[in-house]
Amino acid sequence: xxxxxxxxxxxxxxxxxxxxxxxxxxxxxxxxxxxxxxxxxxxxxxxxxxxxxxxxxxxxxxxxxxxxxxxxxxxxxxxxxxxxxxxxxxxxxxxxxxxxxxxxxxxxxxxxxxxxxxxxxxxxxxxxxxxxxxxxxxxxxxxxxxxxxxxxxxxxxxxxxxxxxxxxxxxxxxxxxxxxxxxxxxxxxxxxxxxxxxxxxxxxxxxxxxxxxxxxxxxxxxxxxxxxxxxxxxxxxxxxxxxxxxxxxxxxxxxxxxxxxxxxxxxxxxxxxxxxxxxxxxxxxxxxxxxxxxxxxxxxxxxxxxxxxxxxxxxxxxxxxxxxxxxxxxxxxxxxxxxxxxxxxxxxxxxxxxxxxxxxxxxxxxxxxxxxxxxxxxxxxxxxxxxxxxxxxxxxxxxxxxxxxxxxxxxxxxxxxxxxxxxxxxxxxxxxxxxxxxxxxxxxxxxxxxxxxxxxxxxxxxxxxxxxxxxxxxxxxxxxxxxxxxxxxxxxxxxxxxxxxxxxxxxxxxxxxxxxxxxxxxxxxxxxxxxxxxxxxxxxxxxxxxxxxxxxxxxxxxxxxxxxxxxxxxxxxxxxxxxxxxxxxxxxxxxxxxxxxxxxxxxxxxxxxxxxxxxxxxxxxxxxxxxxxxxxxxxxxxxxxxxxxxxxxxxxxxxxxxxxxxxxxxxxxxxxxxxxxxxxxxxxxxxxxxxxxxxxxxxxxxxxxxxxxxxxxxxxxxxxxxxxxxxxxxxxxxxxxxxxxxxxxxxxxxxxxxxxxxxxxxxxxxxxxxxxxxxxxxxxxxxxxxxxxxxxxxxxxxxxxxxxxxxxxxxxxxxxxxxxxxxxxxxxxxxxxxxxxxxxxxxxxxxxxxxxxxxxxxxxxxxxxxxxxxxxxxxxxxxxxxxxxx
Numbered sequence: 001x002x003x004x005x006x007x008x009x010x011x012x013x014x015x016x017x018x019x020x021x022x023x024x025x026x027x028x029x030x031x032x033x034x035x036x037x038x039x040x041x042x043x044x045x046x047x048x049x050x051x052x053x054x055x056x057x058x059x060x061x062x063x064x065x066x067x068x069x070x071x072x073x074x075x076x077x078x079x080x081x082x083x084x085x086x087x088x089x090x091x092x093x094x095x096x097x098x099x100x101x102x103x104x105x106x107x108x109x110x111x112x113x114x115x116x117x118x119x120x121x122x123x124x125x126x127x128x129x130x131x132x133x134x135x136x137x138x139x140x141x142x143x144x145x146x147x148x149x150x151x152x153x154x155x156x157x158x159x160x161x162x163x164x165x166x167x168x169x170x171x172x173x174x175x176x177x178x179x180x181x182x183x184x185x186x187x188x189x190x191x192x193x194x195x196x197x198x199x200x201x202x203x204x205x206x207x208x209x210x211x212x213x214x215x216x217x218x219x220x221x222x223x224x225x226x227x228x229x230x231x232x233x234x235x236x237x238x239x240x241x242x243x244x245x246x247x248x249x250x251x252x253x254x255x256x257x258x259x260x261x262x263x264x265x266x267x268x269x270x271x272x273x274x275x276x277x278x279x280x281x282x283x284x285x286x287x288x289x290x291x292x293x294x295x296x297x298x299x300x301x302x303x304x305x306x307x308x309x310x311x312x313x314x315x316x317x318x319x320x321x322x323x324x325x326x327x328x329x330x331x332x333x334x335x336x337x338x339x340x341x342x343x344x345x346x347x348x349x350x351x352x353x354x355x356x357x358x359x360x361x362x363x364x365x366x367x368x369x370x371x372x373x374x375x376x377x378x379x380x381x382x383x384x385x386x387x388x389x390x391x392x393x394x395x396x397x398x399x400x401x402x403x404x405x406x407x408x409x410x411x412x413x414x415x416x417x418x419x420x421x422x423x424x425x426x427x428x429x430x431x432x433x434x435x436x437x438x439x440x441x442x443x444x445x446x447x448x449x450x451x452x453x454x455x456x457x458x459x460x461x462x463x464x465x466x467x468x469x470x471x472x473x474x475x476x477x478x479x480x481x482x483x484x485x486x487x488x489x490x491x492x493x494x495x496x497x498x499x500x501x502x503x504x505x506x507x508x509x510x511x512x513x514x515x516x517x518x519x520x521x522x523x524x525x526x527x528x529x530x531x532x533x534x535x536x537x538x539x540x541x542x543x544x545x546x547x548x549x550x551x552x553x554x555x556x557x558x559x560x561x562x563x564x565x566x567x568x569x570x571x572x573x574x575x576x577x578x579x580x581x582x583x584x585x586x587x588x589x590x591x592x593x594x595x596x597x598x599x600x601x602x603x604x605x606x607x608x609x610x611x612x613x614x615x616x617x618x619x620x621x622x623x624x625x626x627x628x629x630x631x632x633x634x635x636x637x638x639x640x641x642x643x644x645x646x647x648x649x650x651x652x653x654x655x656x657x658x659x660x661x662x663x664x665x666x667x668x669x670x671x672x673x674x675x676x677x678x679x680x681x682x683x684x685x686x687x688x689x690x691x692x693x694x695x696x697x698x699x700x701x702x703x704x705x706x707x708x709x710x711x712x713x714x715x716x717x718x719x720x721x722x723x724x725x726x727x728x729x730x731x732x733x734x735x736x737x738x739x740x741x742x743x744x745x746x747x748x749x750x751x752x753x754x755x756x757x758x759x760x761x762x763x764x765x766x767x768x769x770x771x772x773x774x775x776x777x778x779x780x781x782x783x784x785x786x787x788x789x790x791x792x793x794x795x796x797x798x799x800x801x802x803x804x805x806x807x808x809x810x811x812x813x814x815x816x817x818x819x820x821x822x823x824x825x826x827x828x829x830x831x832x833x834x835x836x837x838x839x840x841x842x843x844x845x846x847x848x849x850x851x852x853x854x855x856x857x858x859x860x861x862x863x864x865x866x867x868x869x870x871x872x873x874x875x876x877x878x879x880x881x882x883x884x885x886x
Contacts, residue, residue, distance in 0.1 A: 005048045006100045009041050019045050021119030021179035026310050033289050037306045041183030042104045049178045058087040078160050085155040093147045102143045113139040113185040116149040118156050121177050153180045186306050188299035190270045191215055196283045197293035202316050204767040207231045207280040211270035227269050229276040236273040286310050317757050319767045320348050320378035320385045344427045346765040347419050348385035353761050356819045356843045357604045360754035365607035367726035372493045382754035394429040408840030411772030415762035449508045451676035456684045459502050463691045474702050483731040509681030512674045527878045531791040531850045532650040536643030539683035541690045543851040545598050546825035550636035553627035555590040559583025572618045600697035603804050603823045608700045609723040623826045630811050630830050706734050715739050779881045784860050788880030789846035792855035794833040800869040816867050820845035828852050833875040837863045
């Protein structure tokens with residue numbers, strides 16, 4: 001029997017995870033930290049587990065079947081997992097291994113009991129802790145019992161919860177193996193858990209201690225409430241003392257029992273404040289050793305703390321990297337940089353909440369967006385954030401910042417005001433104050449634009465010419481020359497975004513909308529009057545995109561053979577199959593024409609690594625078929641004309657009512673000018689995004705061509721591997737013909753882990769995640785509060801849709817989702833209302849909801865979890881709340 005089957009804990013470190021599992025590797029590292037006491041013990045390595053697998057065909061067969069089963073088939077997963085567990089538990093520990101375990105137990109001398117604990121190779125990872133997924137047994141007495149519980153730990157690799165957890169994290173069952181830790185039992189006065197960062201808020205400077213008397217097993221299992229100590233800057237700042245009876249466990253079953261004396265101790269805190277502070281100091285040493293916040297299990301015996309486990313806290317949102325990025329500066333790799341701001345306290349606002357795309361982005365998408373954005377953007381958790389510290393700290397710019405973000409998303413404003421209320425958190429005001437993120441520098445506001453359609457026409461033509469030049473010139477660029485060309489193209493991209501006339505046109509439409517809503521409410525008591533006045537505004541490229549797909553459906557509807565063919569589409573090569581069908585050439589031409597204008601769009605389009613409709617045209621097929629079935633011919637033109645008629649009727653009504661007021665002629669004249677202005681410019685609000693995405697698709701095509709060359713040269717395994725490199729890293733790969741394959745695989749794993757994180761609206765350099773709250777008293781009990789962005793009230797069936805590709809809508813449905821970007825617009829023509837978790841008054845979903853006259857409420861926290869798919873709801877788009885009707 002090789003010595004690799006049993007190793008002393010003190011001989012282990014992080015480099016041996018494959019041999020001893022995550023828990024044992026962490027314990028080995030902990031045992032070498034000065035001032036940290038870890039109970040002595042040893043590890044039965046994964047080599048022993050692999051031997052069991054090799055010598056037990058029933059286990060191998062069971063794992064094969066488990067790998068192939070549908071993960072959504074809960075009954076099959078349970079049955080197969082149980083079969084594998086029984087097969088493992090039924091295998092006797094090999095004699096040679098049993099002898100080594102007995103030898104180790106004897107080496108530690110007389111011992112009342114042992115802790116036998118699972119240590120899987122996919123456990124306690126930075127991206128997946130597997131906390132509570134595998135088994136632990138306490139107070140195990142005698143060598144025979146220890147070996148029995150080693151087998152039980154092996155078998156716990158295939159509990160239903162562990163199998164489901166691996167599936168959710170994309171981890172192959174065959175790649176995970178089980179080691180087992182055997183440690184001396186410590187019978188403590190108290191035990192519990194220490195979080196070196198607040199697990200709720202994410203604050204890295206706040207530690208939370210949960211403590212209970214005895215072994216703490218009941219505490220960890222949730223059977224009793226803990227005493228809770230909150231420690232910040234070396235002092236207890238809050239404590240909650242539990243006052244409930246302790247749980248009693250049967251020691252014969254390997255558990256622990258709390259005595260009457262333990263119960264009497266509940267009358268006082270489990271720890272003193274000094275002990276809680278001392279424990280946190282130990283935790284900070286452990287955190288420093290492992291380089292990230294830790295979830296630490298501890299116990300207190302003879303006034304000394306013993307650490308029995310430490311794992312990373314995987315649910316914390318990372319802190320943004322506080323380094324500015326420009327087209328001329330290097331882009332930091334995702335996840336690189338310090339965990340806390342190096343330049344004092346910082347406050348960051350989520351870009352994804354402004355752009356209506358809160359999913360994580362891959363490295364190439366992040367870096368290209370950073371290189372083309374108007375303001376420096378900082379990466380955290382696969383998302384981008386803007387540093388607003390300077391503007392928030394300065395009295396000269398603070399009010400303007402709060403006003404702008406408050407109009408867009410009141411939850412962001414509330415979160416920023418929470419930071420403002422914390423005395424001493426913000427640095428002294430900068431001199432001079434910086435420019436607004438994504439906007440012009442402070443100073444005299446430019447004169448408002450007249451309602452001249454020629455202004456918008458000129459801006460659009462200028463953008464089209466710039467795009468045509470880009471498409472023409474990029475065709476001749478390859479290799480390193482392409483990347484130099486793209487850097488200059490990014491500067492042109494930013495020049496377009498900064499064009500003063502374009503910014504004035506966008507702001508003219510938005511400010512006119514705000515003016516109409518504010519003044520018509522004051523003068524007439526009208527809420528959100530601009531919602532009707534902007535219906536069918538001209539030149540809105542996003543609302544036109546939704547209506548254009550109705551026209552595509554009109555072409556397809558008369559041809560039953562084409563409709564039947566499309567119902568069977570499963571891949572993106574379907575366009576070629578239309579040619580031989582009656583009506584097929586017409587259908588193909590209509591779809592191709594649509595892709596010619598809108599094929600650069602897709603869900604999550606700010607990330608250039610996302611597949612575009614041109615690349616995945618099958619994504620449009622369910623929408624086309626829904627339109628074929630749910631609408632009559634000519635629906636697009638009728639819908640536009642209906643909106644136009646309602647807007648004109650509303651304008652006449654408003655002006656008539658105003659003229660009847662004191663000073664009514666002046667009010668009516670001002671209102672008419674604002675209506676003219678909003679209708680001239682509000683449609684242009686959507687065009688800059690269309691232009692950005694059009695240019696980005698050209699960049700993507702060129703970069704994919706280079707990635708293809710790297711594949712052919714054997715540098716990359718596949719083109720999409722390039723998406724896990726930053727722009728600069730891909731440039732270097734093209735120049736040197738070398739790529740670190742480990743970097744790509746690590747980025748893949750990071751991206752998977754980021755998908756499980758929910759980005760906050762506001763984040764501080766302490767790591768505190770702030771999402772704000774609605775401070776309202778006008779919402780009925782049980783209703784869900786949100787931001788009213790499109791007036792009206794509608795009742796119907798909620799369709800909770802997380803992926804546009806899964807949309808299956810019927811007439812009268814209300815769409816409930818996390819966020820919508822312009823690519824969702826084709827869905828809007830078939831629904832009667834909209835509810836989103838993310839959004840603001842001027843984000844794309846709100847603008848298009850108003851264009852189509854859909855009652856809409858956005859910024860509804862946890863809407864997709866609180867509203868059931870198929871549930872009847874009532875959307876109050878004027879007042880901003882949702883009623884749940886059944």
